[in-house]
Amino acid sequence: MKKFILHMCLVLGVIISIFPFYWLIVMATNISSASFKFPPIWTFGDQLLINIQKVFAEVDFLKAITNTIFVSTITTTFVLFFSTLAGFVFAKFEFPGKNKLFFFTLGTMMIPAQLSLIPNFILMQEFGWIDSYKALIIPGLASAFGIFWIKQYAEGAIHDDLLNAARIDGCGIFRMYWSVALPVLRPAIAFLGIFTFMGVWNDYLWPLIVLNDPTKYTLMVALANLKGLHQTDMAVVMTGTLLGTVPLIVLFLIVSKQFISNIAAGAIKD
């Protein structure tokens, strides 16, 4: 009996956890006025395709998705490249000033992102990068968290013997990085990649600041804009939100086990 009650508590938690998704689908599949019905409509409707058509007619949704995929992919690729390169070197090589440099890198993680918002924006203005992908991509190319994450993993995963063997075989540092370190680091890279990709996909404040041109909007800015335009046509807003949410949910469901255990391990490590 006690077990049953405890289990019910967990199930109730899950229901609350996924209810907004359910509600999102309900609203996206019904006509707009259904969002304002009293009592509310609880079941799926058949308006999804019509709503999707409306979304695509109202805003350049396809463009927003393409922009978001483009920016997320490029940023993730570079973050992975720089993080693995720097993390590997920090973990496995000695050079003057190494500890100070690593401490400095960690230090940048302690400063809230909002502190650099205005200086970065003014910098983008000076460069003439407002409304360009450069403003979206370049400030996020290197990640202190990524360097830290890879360094921690590399210290345990890459054995010195392996590197020495490679050295005897005549490998240079870059060759060691590419042929020895990268394959070993694969699990850490997979997590960092998905973590970064999701972060860029979901980012709102920075794109909101540096983009004015609607054709350059990322998905999140387009969604917020859609909401601003259509306070009354809620079905359209909800359908857009659903379309912007589904890809990441699917991605997460595919990798959830790995993703969650990495998040937990990152928090517990002391």
Next chain:
Amino acid sequence: MEFVGFRNFEYLLKDPLFWKSIANTLIIWILSTIPMIILALVIAFLLNSAFVKFSGLYKTLYFLPNVTAIVSVAIVFGVIFAPNYGLINYFVTLLGFDAIDWHNNSFGVKLAISAMIIWRWTGYNAIIFLAGLQKISGDIYEAAKIDGASSFQIFTKITIPLLKPVLLFVVITSTIGGMQTFVEPQLLVGNSGGAGGEGLTIVLYLYQQAFVKNLYGYGSAIAIGLFFIIILFSLINWKFVQRKG
């Protein structure tokens, strides 16, 4: 650009809206963090019980809100907490109360914003707590049981002290996150922070001054104010948890 010395900071300290944004941020932080940590602890304990099957599935479902974009969360919750015909108001009226104007009620705005934060972060923190719980060796519990400790004693004397590093992590990250609350109020009540600025958080005020009104100097002063508040709170958290042990 013109050098104005400390004038922006002088103005900041006398600016009632800045202090209001700090108060709002703190109230939202308290309203969200306390229920969130309690709920997360309860979920973690339940999931840690040996009898729970499908714990992987549970973890995934509980974690799902956290990978959802805040923008999406804010839009959906905006409808759930809609002033007239929202879902929450449906239940409120069902219970015989008057519908609440979530956008213009001082407490209502903060409650709606807190609900979004709680929903998004409870599962995440539960998973973190769970990982901490699973690190505690079963031998310690075994020994305590043999010595005749009650469940309550085991919880307060073993689990909580051993969970302290994880608790510290959760409290500090929640504080830093809470001080940076922006998207939820911005999408719920707009750049102004709603009627009377009841939903104006520090970062929303920073955004409004710098990027809506183009007052970059004053925005920077707010950013530095935010920085000091975060440092102050991190130190308080640190001291508090250190001393308790």
